[in-house]
């Protein structure tokens with residue numbers, strides 16, 4: 092059922108691509124606009140992009156994210172495997188999810204590949220079943236999405252919104268750069284990530300700027316891809332993990348990342364920043380206090396060959412714009428992915444919740460059409476993301492020096508968000 096003529100998606104990263112997949116059955120045309128080129132072939136198809144500086148660091152896709160992406164793009168798991176992803180043999184202890192932060196209320200984790208009961212709603216903190224790098228994951232999704240009928244990519248930076256004369260309806264976007272000009276459409280989806288300027292643009296149109304909630308925790312990652320020697324890991328082991336402890340407040344992980352490579356990933360928060368190069372990472376491993384683990388890591392890394400340079404990335408915590416509270420925003424504009432809610436990366440929720448949002452968008456269009464979408468969708472999305480938001484913020488609160496923020500000001504405690512969806516509004520019973 093096509094209800095839209097032309098949908099424009101600002102941002103061609105995970106949220107934008109998945110939103111485009113969600114829109115494709117409902118929109119005669121979908122244009123994905125990104126500052127970066129979005130190649131589907133050639134050597135750059137699986138390469139890190141400038142617009143996703145975090146792309147060189149470990150990105151874990153939760154089981155829920157896998158399931159939702161598979162719903163949007165059936166057969167995707169096979170494509171990931173064909174592109175070099177490694178299936179996780181079985182449920183393993185996850186240093187972040189299981190040790191430093193208990194796996195609150197998650198159902199039993201899936202062993203092995205997603206099977207017939209893959210849609211049995213895994214929890215928002217259940218580890219996924221694949222080892223894969225972020226650029227490969229995104230590259231595979233990009234190839235699938237841009238092959239969908241009616242979906243195309245345009246390179247350019249969105250510099251503002253086009254609107255009707257009364258500014259009540261968004262009618263397209265203004266492009267800067269090589270292909271400067273105007274793109275006209277009946278729906279604009281803001282998937283421009285944490286640098287999105289949509290709130291400022293909406294304010295400029297006379298709408299209310301949404302309230303923001305957030306945490307400040309300063310997370311830093313350094314990752315180095317490696318080729319380990321044959322049999323480097325202890326027999327029957329596919330990864331090694333050292334959770335953060337009071338004696339060494341950095342997590343260390345050595346895990347497969349596809350194509351016979353492994354990645355050594357070190358993450359820390361606040362004052363505990365990881366070293367930025369391989370030599371520093373190896374020194375840190377040697378200082379690991381638990382002797383047995385230190386020996387295993389040491390021996391696994393002996394003779395390892397670095398693949399490329401190390402990658403470092405930082406994040407400042409979680410950030411949420413409460414679009415569900417605003418009632419005077421323009422019609423024809425939606426926010427999805429990090430531009431709406433950005434999760435603290437430590438818990439690996441961002442891509443998964445982008446997929447949850449995209450499936451909800453597809454289902455809402457299927458069930459109720461496009462009328463009033465700009466008002467209806469944020470309420471549904473907010474309700475669907477609440478649980479993951481609660482997990483992120485409550486775990487952040489346990490990190491020493493963490494701060495809680497409302498509209499950028501430090502507060503003792505964040506307000507609960509579950510109550511934002513009032514009685515009678517959709518809470519996602521039919522929209523998972």
Ligand SMILES: Cc1cc2nc3c(=O)[nH]c(=O)nc-3n(C[C@H](O)[C@H](O)[C@H](O)COP(=O)(O)OP(=O)(O)OC[C@H]3O[C@@H](n4cnc5c(N)ncnc54)[C@H](O)[C@@H]3O)c2cc1C
Nearest residue numbers: 102104105106126142150151249284428429436439441442
């Ligand atoms: C260090 C780090 C580690 C992470 N680890 C994980 C993890 O393990 N698991 C997980 O699920 N998530 C992780 N995340 C989060 C994850 O990267 C994001 O949630 C995910 O990329 C979805 O984001 P997005 O598509 O909304 O935005 P982004 O990925 O930020 O993409 C925004 C896109 O919009 C484009 N853009 C921006 N402005 C414009 C404009 N004006 N015009 C045109 N294009 C524009 C950019 O070029 C970019 O392509 C991590 C994040 C960080 C920072």
